[in-house]
Amino acid sequence: MPNASIYWHLPLLLILVSLVYSAVRSDDWNTILRGTLRWALYMLLMFMAPVFLILWFFSEIAPRWW
Numbered sequence: 001m002p003n004a005s006i007y008w009h010l011p012l013l014l015i016l017v018s019l020v021y022s023a024v025r026s027d028d029w030n031t032i033l034r035g036t037l038r039w040a041l042y043m044l045l046m047f048m049a050p051v052f053l054i055l056w057f058f059s060e061i062a063p064r065w066w
Contacts, residue, residue: 010048014040 015036022035 011044014043014048018043 018036018039019032021039022032025035026032
């Protein structure tokens with residue numbers, strides 16, 4: 001993937017969005033940090049990983065078939 005350097009901002013953005021999302025739901029710092037970790041892992045595993053795999057498949061594997 002030649003332009004992969006633009007994706008280095010995604011983990012930071014994911015953590016910040018997770019932190020804000022968790023802070024909206026609670027006022028306790030322990031709950032906020034636990035919620036941030038839980039939400040970030042969920043988004044990483046259930047959203048970003050499949051999107052990455054699909055994009056990787058179409059950029060690396062699929063062109064060999066056609």
